[in-house]
Amino acid sequence: MKYLFKKTVNHRAVIALLLLAPLLTPAQSKHSFGYDSEHFLLDGKPFQMISAEIHYPRIPREAWRQRMKMAKAMGINTIGTYVFWNLHEPQKDKFDFSGNNDIAAFVKTAQEEGLWVILRPSPYVCAEWEFGGYPYWLQNEKGLVVRSKEPQYIKEYKKYIMAVGKQLSPYLVTRGGNILMVQIENEYGSYGSDKEYLELNRKMFIEAGLDCHLYTCDPAKDVAKGYLPGLLPSVNGIDDPERVKTLVRKYHDGKGPFYVAEWYPAWFDWWGTKHHTVPAKNYASRLDTVLAAGISINMYMFHGGTTRGFMNGANCYDTGFYEPQISSYDYDAPLDEAGNATPKFMLFREAIQRNLPAGQSLPEVPAAKPAIVLPTIAFTKPTGLFSVxxxxxxxxxxxxxxxxxxxxxxxxxxxxxxxxxxxxxxxxxxxxxxxxxxxxxxxxxxxxxxxxxxxxxxxxxxxxxxxxxxxxxxxxxxxxxxxxxxxxxxxxxxxxxxxxxxxxxxxxPFDKTNLPVTVKRSPAANEPVLQKAVFELKETGDTYLDMRNWGKGCVWINGHHLGRYWSIGPQQTLYVPVEWLKKGKNEVVVLELLKPEQRELKSLDKPILDELNPSAQ
CATH class of the missing domain: 2.60.120.260 (Galactose-binding domain-like)
Known part of the structure; x- marks a missing residue:
């Protein structure tokens, strides 16, 4: 406590400046952004980023703004997001920046809400995402080697980053936008140490128009391998102020500023394993400490949302095991899967509030969105999968x-x-x-x-x-x-x-263009089935499909793929966003692999994310 008191006093005057500017809506004119030996500087004044990682594809586009308003209510001033190559180039040379993939609209929405953006467009994102963000078709390029100087990889990577730059370079802070910094690669030191490869990254980003302040991020033990001389190194996974500062100074000519690019308030889940949670009080005190020391952070995750469709990744650190991740990306984050404040949110908000200048306050926390229970849905005409x-x-x-x-x-x-x-x-x-x-x-x-x-x-x-x-x-x-x-x-x-x-x-593939549900014949015993039903709603709200009596499969609501379910748990419900429901008729389709006899679908007004069933297949 003696140490904390000293550090808090030493930084008190600076903290007032650090936290004042970011809560104001950025003007339409250009801003300057840079750093000195200790601090980030916005328009020449010390600036502390309190960033919230939010991934645009894990949230319905219609809900982006609501999630950002919740971030501001917790004291967040910056939004961090990856850019996902496999979403934007699902097939070679076929790019998609529309709908939920409209990353430029996401950034613009943040600007409208008075939030800055940290952009992470590395070709590799990890993120518990399919293939770490790489498009599957890279594996069809004979001899291609990801995360390397191999020519085919660099050729495809360059096409991707040029497309991203076309979308996002107009939003750099140097051009009147709200993107403050751009990260090259992603935790590369955990994979390799080729500085020439990192330099290629830097050059391609600049050529793509992403020519603002660039930085690298790595876990503490891998910073030496993953940083690029001349760029700002940031550190993931630690929050002891002196350790952060010592590490950054070591690789940044003895200088700051100091940025924890991934500060973890919790963790993710995979099938067949207990739901991960961490004590909110412990992490609130750590947040308090790191903010009082003047260190900038990016909270990974502030709001996880849901990994829709088939886009979950898998753990496999060696060939000895394989652990596919669940569809819920709740992450035990401050903002839950539906975008509502949790007790952790309130504790973190208090920690941020304590570090605000005297007289400054945060917006009121919006009320929780209403949740509903759907009428029981009955399926009457299952379609045998082998018939379609x-x-x-x-x-x-x-x-x-x-x-x-x-x-x-x-x-x-x-x-x-x-x-x-x-x-x-x-x-x-x-x-x-x-x-x-x-x-x-x-x-x-x-x-x-x-x-x-x-x-x-x-x-x-x-x-x-x-x-x-x-x-x-x-x-x-x-x-x-x-x-x-x-x-x-x-x-x-x-x-x-x-x-x-x-x-x-x-x-x-069961993508949006391939969902055959026309009944051709009754299914045979134990044959996987597709089942479709229509249900009516007088009012809409968030809801959670209760899949505990089902086996394994996927669900679509009004054409939106909600993700996978699997009775082994820990996830037993599928979140249905209010934005994807409508008054009147709604359509649900279920693909069931193991329990084709199941005919009823029920829902709850809250999720079940912590129920294991090890005897299930």
Whole structure:
């Protein structure tokens, strides 16, 4: 406490200046932004960033402004966000900056709300996001090596960053906008140490028009490998003021300013593991300490939101395990998945308030948004998945998702073999979850998480149809295995040690242009099903679909993919934003893989994110 008192007194005069300017709405005229040996400087005055990480694709576009208003109510003055390459270039040379991908509109909304922006457009983002943000098709470029000077990678990376620069360079603070700084690469020191590669990053950013203050970010132990001389190094994951300052000075010519680029108030979840939470009081006191010391931070995450569709990533630090992340990105963050203040929000707000100049106060905290319970939804006409298969692609050996030019979703692999025997079915390098059927009857499940790749099966006499429905559960987003991210049956299928050949592949990406739900026939027993229903609402509000009685699959509401559900937990509900519901008729579609007999869908007015069911498949 003696140490804290001294530091607080020493910084009291500076803190008043640091916290005053950012709460004001930025003028339309140009601002100057830079730094001296200790502080960031906005228009020549000391400026302390209290930044909130919010990811635009994890929030409905219609809700961006509400989340930003909540940030301001907690005392936030800056928004941090990644830019996601695989969203903006889902197929090679086909760019998309529309709708929820309109990153320029996100930045502009922040400016309208009086918030500055820290931009993180690295080609690699990690972020518990599919392939760490890389588009799947990079793996089809023979010899391409991500995060390196390899020419093909640099060529594709440059096209991407030039497209991003075209969208966002007009919003740099030097051009009258609100983007203060831009981060190159992302925690590169945890992956490599090639300074020439980092220098290529810097040059491409400048060429793309992102020619403002650039910085690097790395965990404390990796700063030496990940910083680029001449740029400001920032540190992730620590908040001891003296340690932060010592580390930054070591690699920045003995100078500041001091920036914790990722300050973690909690953590994320993956399937089959307990929901992660941290004590709010402990972290509020740490926030108080770091702010009192004049250090700028970016809170990762202030608001996580939801990883929609199939865009979750996976942990896999070595080849020994695989842990796909859940769809909820609640993160135990100060702002919950629906955008409401939590007790952690209020404690953090108090910590920020304590560091404001005398007489200055924060906006009132908006009331929680109303939540509703939907009427029970009944499904009456399930569609068997095998009745709506597209035209297959034939091959001798199984084809990967990448070879099929399919990014996400499912592939049904079908082969016909001579029966009348029993033995072990083995799939070499199954990626990631497979359901095995013999003549249309489910006989078992294989799960990469559990290192299950083999199944004892009985083939009846005659010509037998074997189907293996494979789900891409999310590509690895961190670590040394980014280049080992192909999906599907990535090697071969063996029966009694002999390879099965002669395959048909049915692509089932289940994107917004591929959702067949027309009933063609009643499903067979244990056949995965698609079910559609219409329900009516007199009033709308946030709600949470209760999936505890279901097995495994996905849900769409009015065409919006809500994410995955899986009874193993810890996530047992799917958040439905009020922005995606409407008065009158609404449509829901469920893809259920394991419990096709389920016919009722209920909802709750609060989420269930901490319920494990280890006996489930």
């Amino acid at each position: 298969l597209p035209v297959p692609k034939k091959s001798v050996a199984p084809l990967t998702f990448e070879t099929l030019q399919q990014a996400y979703g499912y592939v049904l692999y079908r082969t016909k073999q001579t029966g009348g025997q029993s033995g072990m079915l083995s799939i070499k390098e199954l990626r990631d979850y497979g359901i095995v059927f013999i003549n249309g009857k489910r006989v078992g499940v294989l799960d990469r998480r559990l290192k299950q790749d083999s199944l004892l099966i009985d083939l009846p006499p005659g010509l037998v149809t074997i189907d293996i429905l494979v789900e891409n559960m999310g590509r690895i987003n961190f670590g040394p295995n980014l280049l080992k991210n192909k999906k599907g049956i990535t090697e071969k299928v063996l029966f009694k040690g002999k390879e099965w050949k002669g395959w048909q592949q049915y692509s089932l």
